Amino acid sequence: MLVPAARPETAVEQTDAGTTPPAPDRETRRRRTEAALKPLGISLAGMTTRTATRSAAPSEQPAIRTEGLTRTFGSFTAVDSLDLEIPAGIVYGLLGPNGAGKSTALRMITTLLAPTRGRATVLGHDVVRERHAVRGLIGVTGQYASVDEMLTGAENLRLFGRLLGLGRRRARERADELLAAFSLTGAGGKRVSGYSGGMRRRLDLAVSLIARPPLIFLDEPTTGLDPRTREQMWDVIRSLVEGGSTILLTTQYLEEADRLAHRIGIIDAGRLIAEGTPDELKDRVGSSSLVLTPAAPDDAAATAAIIERVTGRAPALVDQRAHLQTPLSEASQATEVLVALRDAGLSPRTVSVDRPSLDSVFMALTGRPHEDDDNDDGAAPPGSAAPSAPSPSSANSRSSDAKEQS
Numbered sequence: 001m002l003v004p005a006a007r008p009e010t011a012v013e014q015t016d017a018g019t020t021p022p023a024p025d026r027e028t029r030r031r032r033t034e035a036a037l038k039p040l041g042i043s044l045a046g047m048t049t050r051t052a053t054r055s056a057a058p059s060e061q062p063a064i065r066t067e068g069l070t071r072t073f074g075s076f077t078a079v080d081s082l083d084l085e086i087p088a089g090i091v092y093g094l095l096g097p098n099g100a101g102k103s104t105a106l107r108m109i110t111t112l113l114a115p116t117r118g119r120a121t122v123l124g125h126d127v128v129r130e131r132h133a134v135r136g137l138i139g140v141t142g143q144y145a146s147v148d149e150m151l152t153g154a155e156n157l158r159l160f161g162r163l164l165g166l167g168r169r170r171a172r173e174r175a176d177e178l179l180a181a182f183s184l185t186g187a188g189g190k191r192v193s194g195y196s197g198g199m200r201r202r203l204d205l206a207v208s209l210i211a212r213p214p215l216i217f218l219d220e221p222t223t224g225l226d227p228r229t230r231e232q233m234w235d236v237i238r239s240l241v242e243g244g245s246t247i248l249l250t251t252q253y254l255e256e257a258d259r260l261a262h263r264i265g266i267i268d269a270g271r272l273i274a275e276g277t278p279d280e281l282k283d284r285v286g287s288s289s290l291v292l293t294p295a296a297p298d299d300a301a302a303t304a305a306i307i308e309r310v311t312g313r314a315p316a317l318v319d320q321r322a323h324l325q326t327p328l329s330e331a332s333q334a335t336e337v338l339v340a341l342r343d344a345g346l347s348p349r350t351v352s353v354d355r356p357s358l359d360s361v362f363m364a365l366t367g368r369p370h371e372d373d374d375n376d377d378g379a380a381p382p383g384s385a386a387p388s389a390p391s392p393s394s395a396n397s398r399s400s401d402a403k404e405q406s
Contacts, residue, residue, distance in 0.1 A: 061124050063088040063215050063246040064109060068118030071104050078104040080270035081118065086263070088123075088214070091237065091247045093261030095254070095358075097366050101270040102250050103219075109248075110140055110217055122215060139208030140217045146204055147192050153203050154179060154188035157210065164211050178206040182236070198229035205236065216240065218249045222256060234260060254358040264358075268366045282356040289360045290334050291318070291325045292348040300324065303346050310337045318359050327360045328353070 064086040071079045079101040086092045096102045107113035109120050111131040119126060125133045147156045154175050161171030179188040182202040192200065201221060208216060218237070222230040230253075237260055241247060251257050257264055258278050266274045266281075274281060290311075294303045300317075307326050308314045311333050315326040328334055334353055341347055 061088065062086055062121075064092075064120070064122055064248065066105075066109070066118065066120040069105065069108060069115055069120050070117040071101075071108060071113065072116045077270055079108070079115075082267070082270070082272055084265060084272065086246070086248065088246045089241065089244060090262035091241055091249055091260045093257035093264040094248060094250050094267065095257060095264060095362065096267035097362075099269075100267040102267055104270075105267065106217060106219060106248070106250065110138060111135055136211070137213055138215045138217060139211070139213040140219070141201075141204045141208045141221055142219045147200070147207060149193040150191060152189050152191055153184055153195070153199075156192060156203065157206060160207050161210050166210070174210055178209060182206050183232075197224045198226070198232075201225060201229075201233065202236075205233075209240075214244070215246045215248070218247055220251060221249070223252060230256070254362060258358045266362065266365055274361075274365050278358060281358070281361045285327060285356040285361050285364045288331065289325050289327050289354050289356060290337060291323050291352045291354050292337075293323050293350040295347060295349045299346050302344070303341060303348065306340050306344060306346065307337055310340055313363065316359050316363050318357075323350075325354075325357070325359055327356070327364055 062085045064084060066082050066084045069079060069082040069084075070077065082101075082105055094102055094105070104113065108115050109122065109127060111127050111134050114128060119128070121127065122134045123137050125137070127134050147153075148159075151159065157175035157178055158171045161174050162168070166174060175188070176185075179185045182205065184199060184202060184206070187195065187199060192203065195203065201224075205218070205221065221237070222233050225233065234256070237247060237249070249257065249261060261278065263275065263277055264281060265272055274284065276284070290307070292303070294300045304315050304324055307324060311326050311328065313326050315324040317323070318325045331353070334351075338348075338351065
C-alpha cells in the first residue's frame with residue numbers, strides 16, 4: 001500500500017487557553033496507567049513502578065547493542081563508530097543537534113538502512129543477518145503520519161493488523177482494543193483526514209503497537225501537540241514501559257526527555273559524546289544557569305549579544321523562546337551580565353539562577369543550543385517509509401531486502 005504524505009492539519013486540539021493542568025498524584029497516575037494498559041492486555045499486578053530519574057533494573061540481554069556502528073554516504077560519515085548498550089524495560093532518550101546522525105542511526109537499528117561497518121543487535125538478533133526477526137520485535141512511530149488519510153482510524157488499524165498476519169476477526173478485535181486504549185473509539189469510524197494532530201499521533205502509535213512489540217521506536221512522538229495532549233502521550237509512554245516495553249525516544253523537547261527518559265545519549269557529528277541519567281548529565285556540567293526574560297521581545301537579540309560577550313557563550317532560547325538561558329562558569333558572571341544589561345538600558349523583566357537543565361547540558365556538550373529539527377541528517381525518518389518497521393508487506397522493505405541480498 002502506498003502511504004500518502006501527511007497533509008497540513010486543519011483540525012485543532014481543544015485546550016483551555018492559558019491553563020496548565022495540575023500534575024496528577026501517584027495514585028491518580030497509577031489508576032490512569034492501569035486503565036490505559038487494560039485494553040492492551042497488560043497488568044500492573046506485581047510490577048514495581050519506575051520513575052524517569054532512576055534507572056530500571058537491566059535484564060541480562062540488552063534491548064539494543066551497537067558496536068562500532070558506522071554509516072557513510074560517499075565521503076560523508078553520518079554515524080561514526082557508535083557504541084550503545086540500552087537495557088530492556090526503560091525509556092532511552094537519544095538527543096543531538098541538527099545533522100548529528102540520529103535519524104541515520106535509527107534507520108540502521110530498525111533495519112531500514114544497512115551499516116557500512118560495525119554491527120547492531122536488537123534483543124539478541126543481528127539487524128542485517130536477522131532483519132526479518134528484528135522487524136517482528138519492533139514498532140516504529142516516525143515524525144510524519146504513516147496512516148492512510150482516506151481510510152477511517154478503524155480501517156487503518158484493521159489493514160495493518162492483516163498485513164502483520166492477524167486473521168480478519170483478530171484484526172478487528174485488536175483495532176477495537178487499541179481505539180479504546182488511545183481514546184479514539186468515537187473517532188474510529190471517521191476518516192483520518194478529519195483528525196486533529198493529537199488524534200493522528202495517537203493513531204500512529206496505536207498502529208505501531210498492533211503486534212505488541214517489546215521494543216518501540218518513537219521519533220518525535222509529540223511534535224506539534226498542545227501541552228495537554230502531550231501530557232496524555234507521556235502517560236501512554238509511561239504505561240508501556242511499566243508494562244515491560246522498551247522505548248527508544250528521540251525528541252526536540254528537552255523537557256520531555258528529562259521527564260520520561262531513564263537514560264539519555266547525546267550524539268554529535270555521528271559520535272556518542274555523553275550518556276547517563278538526566279541527573280548524571282546535569283552533574284557533569286556542574287554549573288548553574290542564568291535564565292532571564294527580556295523586558296520586550298525586541299530586546300532579545302541585543303540582550304543575547306551582551307550575554308555572549310560577558311560569558312563567552314551564546315544563550316539558548318527556552319520555554320517556547322520566551323527566555324534566554326546560558327550556563328555560568330562562576331556565579332559572579334550573573335552579576336556581570338546584569339550590570340552590562342543595565343548600562344545598555346536593557347534591564348530584564350525577570351532573572352533567575354537555576355541548577356543545570358538539559359538545555360544547559362546540551363549547550364555545554366555540543367557548543368550550540370538545542371534546535372527544533374524535522375530531520376537531523378538528511379536521511380528519511382525511520383517511520384516515513386512505513387508505518388512500522390515490522391511490516392513485512394511494505395514494498396519498500398521488500399525492495400531494500402533485494403538490494404541488501406544482491
